[in-house]
Structure formats: structure tokens, C-alpha cells
Amino acid sequence: NAGVMQNPRHLVRRRGQEARLRCSPMKGHSHVYWYRQLPEEGLKFMVYLQKENIIDESGMPKERFSAEFPKEGPSILRIQQVVRGDSAAYFCASSPPLGQGRLWEAFFGQGTRLTVV
């Protein structure tokens, strides 16, 4: 049973380019969460998605950032026109449908380290 898969593990972008980060949840999980970790800080919640729905995007910057979780395929976190301050580790977590599994379960992927040069 594969865990949460994120790719790429490392991504380098020049200022102004677009970054696309992918997250495939664990098998059977229908909830995906994205977090950002700036250097020497804890993780900060960005967005919570279910299939084809954004449930909570209270942690997403208002501009340049978007997320989706289509019916088929991985969840995508998209950052347009990247700036140096976007350099961070981006983690995805997934959890089972509500009412299934242990209530608190959330499993993290290995993260994507974005470097903007």
C-alpha cells in the first residue's frame, strides 16, 4: 500500500515561472491537505480539498496560488509567477473519507522542495 506520493521531490524555478506540484493520496483516501514549510519554521496549512471540491482555502495566499483535486489524477498545487519568497517545502497529507478509519489519521508525503532562483 503506497503512501502519499509527491513529485517532484525538488523543483527549481526562475522568478516569474510557474511551479506545479503534484500529490497522489494514499489508496482509499479522498481528502488532501497542502501545507507550506518556510525554512526553520513549522508547517502552515494552505488548503483542504476533496475530489473536485475545495473545502477550505483559508491558508492560501490570495494571488498566484491555486489548488485542485480532479476526479481522476493527483491533486495539483500551482504557483504562478513565482518569487523568491515562495521558496519552501510544500507538503501534502491525505486522510480517509470522514467516518472511515481512525478519526485523526493524516499521512504526509515526503514533500516538494521548491527553490526560486
Next chain:
Amino acid sequence: AQKITQTQPGMFVQEKEAVTLDCTYDTSDPSYGLFWYKQPSSGEMIFLIYQGSYDQQNATEGRYSLNFQKARKSANLVISASQLGDSAMYFCAMREGLVNNAGNMLTFGGGTRLMVKP
């Protein structure tokens, strides 16, 4: 106010000794969960232990135990018999709103870097 506070930016411990990493939290929700994660230098987030606000006993998982003091709103992690491989960042996190099951978003503290000395 910070929801999760970890007051120790860095800690040293001698190999084979026990160490306590502090975590205090702030919530008005009666139903919440507290988590500890380990982040080694390779960067992944490794789940260590979980404590629910209604759990009667302190959680334990192998060498990890959680000293849960609800009235003080603290959830300290105790690592017994430290090993060199325990050197890492440790994060305390909280999930609120367990009753309404509104999702599994976590709020993290700033972390504590633990260094185990041989």
C-alpha cells in the same frame, strides 16, 4: 495568540538518557487532538504519537510517551533511552473540531531541534 507553542528551539541530550520536549496549546474547542511529528534532515514528516482530548490515559508508542496535562494545556513529548537516530526536528501539532469532523487540518508549532550526543 499562538495556538501551539514550543519554547525550546534546541535541546541536547546524552545518548541513552530521557528527554522531554515541551508543547503548550491554546484552544476553546472541547474536542481536539494533539500530535507529535519527527522531521529528520532528509525532510519527511514522520508521525510519532497522538493524544485525543477525551483520552483518559496518556498515549505511549514504544519509546515515545505524551505527558498530557489538560488543565495546563500542555502535551509534552517524552523520549526514553535516546538514540543517535533521534536527532531531528520535532513538531507538536493540534487538530480542533473533532466532534464536527470538519476536516483534518493541523496547526503546527515552530519545532524543537533535538541533538543526541554520543
